[in-house]
Amino acid sequence: HPVPEQAYLDQEEDLESVDTAIFYSITSTQSGLQGIELGTHLIKQAVALLKREIPWLSQFSTLSPIPGFRSWLLLELTRHLKEGTPSPLSQAEVQALSEICCGNENESSVEKGFHGLIKSGQWSSDQQTVDTLKPVLLRLCARYLYEEKRRSKALDPVANFHIRNGAMLYRINWMADPSPRGMGNSCGIMVNYRYYLENLEENSRVYINSNVLPVNQQVLDLL
Numbered sequence: 001h002p003v004p005e006q007a008y009l010d011q012e013e014d015l016e017s018v019d020t021a022i023f024y025s026i027t028s029t030q031s032g033l034q035g036i037e038l039g040t041h042l043i044k045q046a047v048a049l050l051k052r053e054i055p056w057l058s059q060f061s062t063l064s065p066i067p068g069f070r071s072w073l074l075l076e077l078t079r080h081l082k083e084g085t086p087s088p089l090s091q092a093e094v095q096a097l098s099e100i101c102c103g104n105e106n107e108s109s110v111e112k113g114f115h116g117l118i119k120s121g122q123w124s125s126d127q128q129t130v131d132t133l134k135p136v137l138l139r140l141c142a143r144y145l146y147e148e149k150r151r152s153k154a155l156d157p158v159a160n161f162h163i164r165n166g167a168m169l170y171r172i173n174w175m176a177d178p179s180p181r182g183m184g185n186s187c188g189i190m191v192n193y194r195y196y197l198e199n200l201e202e203n204s205r206v207y208i209n210s211n212v213l214p215v216n217q218q219v220l221d222l223l
Contacts, residue, residue: 020059021050022192043165043195060195061170065177066186068156069144070118073187077115087111088143093136100129121183124175133187134174141172141189142222152211159191163207166200167193168214172222 023046043060050057076088089097094110101113117123117133124130146169148155154163163169169191176182176190194216196203206212 015054016056018054019057020061021047021057023060023062043200044197047195047197060197062162062167062193062195063173063176064158064162064191064193065182066141066145066156066189066191067158069141069186069189070184072144072148072155073140074115074119077111077118081108081111081115088140089114089136093139096132097136100132118187124178124183124188137187137189138172138174138222141186141191142219145169145172145191146213146215146219146223149211153207154213159193162193163213164204166202166204167195168199168203168216169219170194170216171218 023043047057047060073088076085079085080087087094089111097114098110101110101117117129123133145154145156145159154160159169171192171194173190173192175188177186178188182188182190199214203214207214
């Protein structure tokens, strides 16, 4: 049943308990803005406004889409099946996926079945399949965000944008966007880029000059 609007109004947030601000993805989406370094300016402007209203805010993060993950994964699987490139799946993952993908542990059959599941998008309606795919997709997403590069920078355009502007790859969130668009872009996964204000300039400089991507241990633990 829908909750009456008044019920939300009666549960007014206690601002004294709020210490975190989440930005729902700041990115240069318009083609005319690509290449213009707006990120740090926008973040700092938003932070200044929020701190004026809530001075004790201390944590700032985005909740961001991962627009290239699913297409990258499908391409990696296709290349493996057609060209014999290394499989994106580990042997343990092939074994775990064998039951839901094809009923046997033949590697090419499993990967073909996995490709079909991801391409169809219908896997999310079956809880057993969801539970089996979750650790596999989280690891592959961590690899995509942290390890996959274009010209030594993060392959994912949103990741590259935030990390160029000093953020840290902080946390990967399972089924944070189960909408059709979220499932089509990233199998429903979203990511937090954490902005430590005191480290923005240094993080940005090291990434731009040395291609070092700042990452939190909880992302590394997925790999």
